[in-house]
Amino acid sequence: MCMLVEACHSDIQCKVATQKELIIRAGDQTFCGSEISTEPTLYFCFADIFDQSMAEQEVENLSGLSTNPDKDIFVVRENGTTCLMAEFAAKFIVPYDVRASNYIDLITEQTDIQLPRRAEAKGKCGKNESELQISWLNAYVFRLFFVKEGNNATRGQDGFWKMNKVQFIYDSSERTYFKDAVNAGKHTASTHHLSALVTPAGRFYECQAQQTLTLISSDPQKAVTLLLSDMRLQPFDIKTDFFFNEEYKCPVDQREQLEEILPLVLGLILGLAIVLTIAIYHVHQKLTASQVQIPRDRSQYKHMG
Known part of the structure; x- marks a missing residue:
């Protein structure tokens, strides 16, 4: 060597x-x-x-720029150009075993781990694969994996990207979040066959609504719950440094937006219908009043003219 x-x-x-x-x-x-x-x-x-x-890559944690204290912002740059941008609030709900009051039985507790603002980050950018890795307290590692798939004209599909794997490594012997955990140690929780945040190629994914992912843990019979919200993600094809491309709203946000707009649209239509009805009534009244009244009694005809 x-x-x-x-x-x-x-x-x-x-x-x-x-x-x-x-x-x-x-x-x-x-x-x-x-x-x-x-x-x-x-x-x-x-x-x-x-x-x-291996292209030179650097990651900047810009979470301090967010007005939301729970939201983190990460930018991966390659050769001085932004290649991945991620904004989101993340929280992990992690179950773990502790001794019961009789010191014999085991009971399951759970702890909530919020992704901190001062976390360290690493990133990898590729043509069809990208990755963001976030770590803190030398005990927790959060990894997100993204893939991009090209056009498929034979199936009538356009290009898109998606998040195909999420991994969370945690150490239950760490005392900030875990109290008296039994069989404490490092565990890895991962998704299986994940296909999430599917977004048309060249656009960024935006979703204000909370989304839930389940990660299967190496700790026996335990599943970690990941809560993601207030998301803006683009792991490929960023055109302008530090700026997202065109947005793609998640279906939940689209539905909520429609639910907010629909009552306004219906109210507007109803108001227009009422105004139109009143206008037609007044026009009809004016036309009726201007018409000559023809006597019904034929004996009155001789007095006419």
């Missing part, structure tokens, strides 16, 4: 960060960086290839 910080050759520069290994091969021999000869040698640098294939 050969560990070094930087190695250079006359025509090729290999910038290697600390803790990365540089392996140089010439023929059937393997050399460490310190053994590089000044003689012209046919070689290649694995670290350089690795650095070129």
Whole structure:
């Protein structure tokens, strides 16, 4: 094994960060960086290839900009350009076992874990796969996975993206949220065969309504409940730095919006119908009043004219 910080050759520069290994091969021999000869040698640098294939990515936690104290904002940037944006409020409801008052039986308690504002975040952006990872207190890790599927003309489907997996790693020995947990330790809760937040390609998902996901835990017979609300998500195809594209409202919000608008529309239609009825009545009255009254008694005809 050969560990070094930087190695250079006359025509090729290999910038290697600390803790990365540089392996140089010439023929059937393997050399460490310190053994590089000044003689012209046919070689290649694995670290350089690795650095070129992995785009530079950074994640910014902008939760402090939100007026909602429970809402978090994360931005993943690749080579200075935004590639993933996420805004949401998240809460986990986690069951765990404790001893009963007789110190023999076990009873199940539950704790509510709110995603904190000062959480650390990492992200990965790809053409068809993206990921956001959030961690805090060295005990909790929240991971969201997204995939994008292309157009399928044969099935009449347009391109879309979705969230295909959610994972939550938690340590029940951590004392902030767990009190006297039995068999405390790290557990992983994950969704299975998830297809959520399905959104047309090139648009961001928006949903104010609360949505519930169930995550199956490695802690036997336990399921973690994830509550997501006030969401705005776009893991692919962001056109402008720090700005979402066109929105796509979730079906729940669309239905609630329709329920709010429908009474107003019906009231407007009813009001117009009443006004129209009154107008027709007044027009009819004027037309009736202006008509000449024809006597019904024929004996009065001789007095006419």
